[in-house]
Amino acid sequence: MIQxxxxxxxxxxxxxxxWAAVEAEAHRVFSGFGYDEIRLPVFEPxxxxxxxxxxxxDIVRKEMYTxxxxxxxxxxxxxxxxAGVARAYIENGLGQWPAPVRLAYMGPMFRYExxxxxxxxxxxxxxxxxxxxxxxxxxxxxxxxxxxxxxxLGFDDLVILxxxxxxxxxxxxFIARLKEILEPHRAELCGDCRQRWTTNPLRxxxxxxxxxxxxxxxxxxxxxxxxxxxxxxxxAVEAAxxxxxxxxxxxxxxxxxxxxxxxxxxxxxxxGLGGDTAICGGGRYDRLIADxxxxxxxxxxxxxxxxxxxxxxxSAFRERVLGxxxxxxxxxxxxxxxxxxxALARExxxxxxxxxxxxxxxxxxxxxxxxxxxxxxxxxxxGANELEAGAAQVRDLTEGSQEAVAxxxxxxxxxxxxxxxxxxxx
Ligand code: ATP
Ligand code: MG
Numbered sequence: 001m002i003q004x005x006x007x008x009x010x011x012x013x014x015x016x017x018x019w020a021a022v023e024a025e026a027h028r029v030f031s032g033f034g035y036d037e038i039r040l041p042v043f044e045p046x047x048x049x050x051x052x053x054x055x056x057x058d059i060v061r062k063e064m065y066t067x068x069x070x071x072x073x074x075x076x077x078x079x080x081x082x083a084g085v086a087r088a089y090i091e092n093g094l095g096q097w098p099a100p101v102r103l104a105y106m107g108p109m110f111r112y113e114x115x116x117x118x119x120x121x122x123x124x125x126x127x128x129x130x131x132x133x134x135x136x137x138x139x140x141x142x143x144x145x146x147x148x149x150x151x152x153l154g155f156d157d158l159v160i161l162x163x164x165x166x167x168x169x170x171x172x173x174f175i176a177r178l179k180e181i182l183e184p185h186r187a188e189l190c191g192d193c194r195q196r197w198t199t200n201p202l203r204x205x206x207x208x209x210x211x212x213x214x215x216x217x218x219x220x221x222x223x224x225x226x227x228x229x230x231x232x233x234x235x236a237v238e239a240a241x242x243x244x245x246x247x248x249x250x251x252x253x254x255x256x257x258x259x260x261x262x263x264x265x266x267x268x269x270x271x272g273l274g275g276d277t278a279i280c281g282g283g284r285y286d287r288l289i290a291d292x293x294x295x296x297x298x299x300x301x302x303x304x305x306x307x308x309x310x311x312x313x314x315s316a317f318r319e320r321v322l323g324x325x326x327x328x329x330x331x332x333x334x335x336x337x338x339x340x341x342x343a344l345a346r347e348x349x350x351x352x353x354x355x356x357x358x359x360x361x362x363x364x365x366x367x368x369x370x371x372x373x374x375x376x377x378x379x380x381x382x383g384a385n386e387l388e389a390g391a392a393q394v395r396d397l398t399e400g401s402q403e404a405v406a407x408x409x410x411x412x413x414x415x416x417x418x419x420x421x422x423x424x425x426x
Contacts, residue, residue, distance in 0.1 A: 007113065007121025009307075014322050018310055019124075021321040022153065023106055026126050029149040033141065035104040035128050040084040042108060046074040052083030052292055054259025056200030063111040065121075077110035080258070081127045082285065082301055083292075089131055090294035099132030106306070118277055118308045126309075127282075129301035134286060136236035139264045139300050140244075143237070146268070146280065146302055147246045154314035158279065160241075161251035161267045164234035166226030168262060168287065174225045175201045185215050205255045208276065221252030230263045237264055260285040264300065272312035279312070280304040325378075325418040328371035328397075329357040332364060332383030340382045340407065344392065347411035348380075353418065372397060378414055 004010060011019060027037065046066050053059050065077040078084055085103055088094070094101045106126040113119050128145055130138045143160065150158055166174065178201055182189070186197065190209040197204070205216055223231070241248050248266070256265050265283035273279065282302025289297040329345050331337035338359075345355040356374055358367045364381070371379045381393040392410050395402040396417070405413045 005121065007115045009120060009122070015310075018313060018318060018321055019306065021317075022306065022310060022313070023126070025152055026104070026106060026149060029152050030104045030128060030145055033102070033145040033148070035102045035130075035145065038085060038088060038103045038105050039107075040081070040088055040105060041078075042110075043075045043077050044084055044087065046076040048083050048087055048292070049076055049079060052086060052260065052288060053080065054200070056196070056203070057259055058203070058257055059111060061199070063113055065110045065112060079109055079111045081105045081107075081109065081125055081303055082129060082258075082260070082288070082299075085127075085129050085131075085301075086289045086292055086294070086299070089289060089297070090292060094131070095295055095297060100138060101131045103129045103131070105129075118273060118305070118311060120307060124306035125303040126306055127301055127303035129299055131289070131299040132297050133300075134298035136233050136240065136264075138298075139233075139237045139284060140240040142282065142300050142302060143241060143246065143248075143266065144244060146282075146304075147244075150268070153309075154317045155270075156314075157271050159269050159271075160246070160248040161254050161269060162234070162238060162241075162248045163221075163251050163254040163265050164223040164226050164230055165255065165262055165265045165283065166222055166230050170222075170226050170230065171202065174222055177225060178202075178204070178219050181219050182215055188215065200259070202255055203257065205253060206257065216253075222255065223252050233263050256281055256283055260288040260291070262286060266302070268304075270308075270312045273308060277308065278305070279308050324352065324354045326354045326356060326374055326376040327414055327418075328367070328374060328376040328379040329355055330364065330367045330371065330379055330381050331358060332381060332386075334361075336387055337382045337384070340387060340392075341380070344380055344382075344407065344410050348414060351411055351415040353415060368395075368397075377418055380410060380414065 049064060050060055059079045064079055067075060069075055085105060089101065104127065107124060108122050109125050110122055113121060128142055130142055186194070188211055189197070189204070190207065190212050193204045193207050193212050204212065205219070207213065207216065238248060254265060254267060261283040263284045267278040268280035269277065270279050280302055284300045286298035288299060289295065327348050329341040331341045341357050345357050348355050356376065358370065362370060368379060376397055379395045379397055381395065386392050389404065391404040391406045393402055394405045394410065394414060
């Protein structure tokens with residue numbers, strides 16, 4: 001039997017309904033803040049990620065799905081969305097649009113990772129980017145949209161961690177300090193960190209290996225050596241969020257795994273996933289577009305890991321989406337009875353109910369059993385007698401009661417009796 005590749009998943013119904021609902025909510029909330037979707041290729045020239053994400057990052061060093069196409073061009077399945085957005089901004093001349101340019105994206109990303117809970121080789125992200133504003137206000141707006149979206153899904157226990165990564169100019173000073181403190185212990189660092197020492201020393205701060213963590217605890221946080229301008233910036237972000245009653249926690253040791261971030265960086269963590277597992281990561285990236293050969297355009301954005309988000313989705317949202325009442329339509333004859341059932345199904349579906357019409361010629365007894373298996377709350381029976389009378393038999397499958405309801409009233413009666421199908425319709 002052929003199996004799916006390691007690290008990929010089949011998302012089956014009804015779970016897939018949650019994904020669709022989360023994405024619909026994202027479109028609704030984000031478009032309300034002026035962010036419409038940009039749809040980008042799933043593969044890009046490898047060079048884009050090497051230059052955009054950064055040569056020394058874990059993503060580029062060991063996580064990319066890179067392949068040569070039939071003409072020998074090196075392509076890579078996108079490991080993240082921001083580099084592609086930056087490329088599209090340059091390529092489509094979005095600098096001509098009124099600034100700032102607000103964009104949302106969602107879709108699959110690919111990273112060659114070791115499989116574990118919440119970590120897949122194909123996973124989905126939902127992200128926002130605001131391009132062309134270097135102000136704290138742009139960062140605030142991004143975090144406001146993020147917070148509003150998460151609140152709309154019913155989250156109330158998520159924590160936004162915020163840090164100041166300083167400007168690239170602050171980094172040599174910081175790295176010198178880091179190396180000064182860690183030099184005597186260099187041999188004790190893990191293999192990855194010994195390599196990071198030359199390729200990406202900042203990333204040592206983020207190592208999950210116990211001994212590395214202990215050593216890193218001696219290093220003063222990046223934010224302490226960051227310039228005053230960057231402090232003023234991030235302090236302003238924090239103050240504005242407080243004003244909006246959006247709780248954030250300063251995390252002086254938070255660094256991000258992508259090279260392009262500076263100043264404001266943040267993550268969202270969930271108690272449900274454990275402190276180390278982020279649902280969302282983001283920050284400011286003022287040099288990315290210039291580094292890719294475009295104009296000097298500042299930006300801020302975030303990416304939510306949709307797989308992880310869905311894993312900890314509040315139960316009220318889950319129930320609202322998954323709990324839509326099911327109605328079984330059971331034609332007791334061929335022909336006109338089937339047509340009548342479909343006509344009723346159309347009306348019931350329009351009212352937000354989930355219909356399942358029996359189309360395999362089951363006997364009435366078998367059809368009712370089937371309806372119960374589907375968890376249907378009601379069954380609508382239409383046979384020759386019902387067609388003659390112009391009324392269906394509507395059976396309440398919870399109580400077992402049954403009554404005749406005129407065809408024209410079936411949708412109203414059934415929808416009126418079942419709890420809250422309209423709450424799923426917006
Ligand atoms: P981590 O530290 O967990 O590896 P990251 O810093 O590599 O995360 P980002 O590049 O910031 O992650 O991506 C943003 C979000 O995408 C993460 O917070 C996470 O929710 C999600 N994500 C990243 N990698 C994966 C993966 N392999 N599987 C599922 N979700 C992922
Ligand atoms: Mg990672």
